[in-house]
């Protein structure tokens with residue numbers, strides 16, 4: 001049985017294009033503007049991957065939210081299809097894509113949900129927020145109001161998502177439309193907003209492709225590492241918990257409570 005599984009894993013890895021193969025951990029856009037200070041995979045992740053202990057497919061869900069026309073669909077199109085369309089077509093409800101990666105020789109999938117910014121689709125879109133491990137808040141550099149609205153978008157997403165503490169990214173779009181000086185002047189306030197949202201800040205352009213691949217590699221690296229840590233740390237807790245159970249039934253209840261709090265160890 002393990003042989004069949006490892007053959008399936010190999011087959012999945014063979015399908016992944018070269019630019020989706022991750023061997024080094026992608027760092028943040030700006031070290032001073034991220035709550036996630038991790039700069040490498042954890043030692044446990046390297047060990048488990050090299051021991052070929054991961055015999056199942058890892059999958060994380062991300063949602064992209066933000067005001068109308070800030071460029072959410074364009075982010076997905078640039079990353080998943082390497083295209084950019086300058087004509088605006090509003091998203092109806094939600095769309096989703098699944099992108100395959102191979103991280104440290106282990107297959108990993110990122111489920112990307114592109115939601116509509118229009119108010120009339122909000123309730124449909126919100127029904128897809130549940131279980132998101134990544135929340136990408138998109139704002140348009142040329143429309144400061146879209147940055148101010150990110151707090152509302154985040155609160156709504158956190159109210160629906162059942163994930164204990166998702167990774168949060170604050171992503172400024174349409175970088176190609178900004179002069180370097182104007183962007184630098186804006187960045188002080190943007191970074192302050194990111195801090196208040198407890199989010200990691202990125203500046204991207206879907207038109208030129210600037211920073212798009214790096215952003216997704218960063219997201220995939222963090223999610224992958226986190227899911228392996230959770231998996232193995234929870235397993236370790238289960239073994240300890242089972243031993244305790246035989247001597248003290250109450251210990252099990254404490255252990256389950258601990259495990260619940262363990263879901264996110266960032």
Ligand SMILES: Nc1nc2c(ncn2[C@@H]2O[C@H](COP(=O)(O)OP(=O)(O)OP(=O)(O)O)[C@@H](O)[C@H]2O)c(=O)[nH]1
Pocket residue numbers: 066067068069070071072073074075085086087088089090091092115116117118173174175176177204205206207208
């Ligand atoms: N110059 C420039 N234009 C962009 C960029 N990203 C998106 N746009 C344009 O902005 C407009 C809106 O882009 P979309 O990606 O459709 O926006 P959206 O947020 O998905 O919109 P809704 O689905 O209605 O919420 C389109 O005309 C895009 O071509 C960018 O990086 N640079």
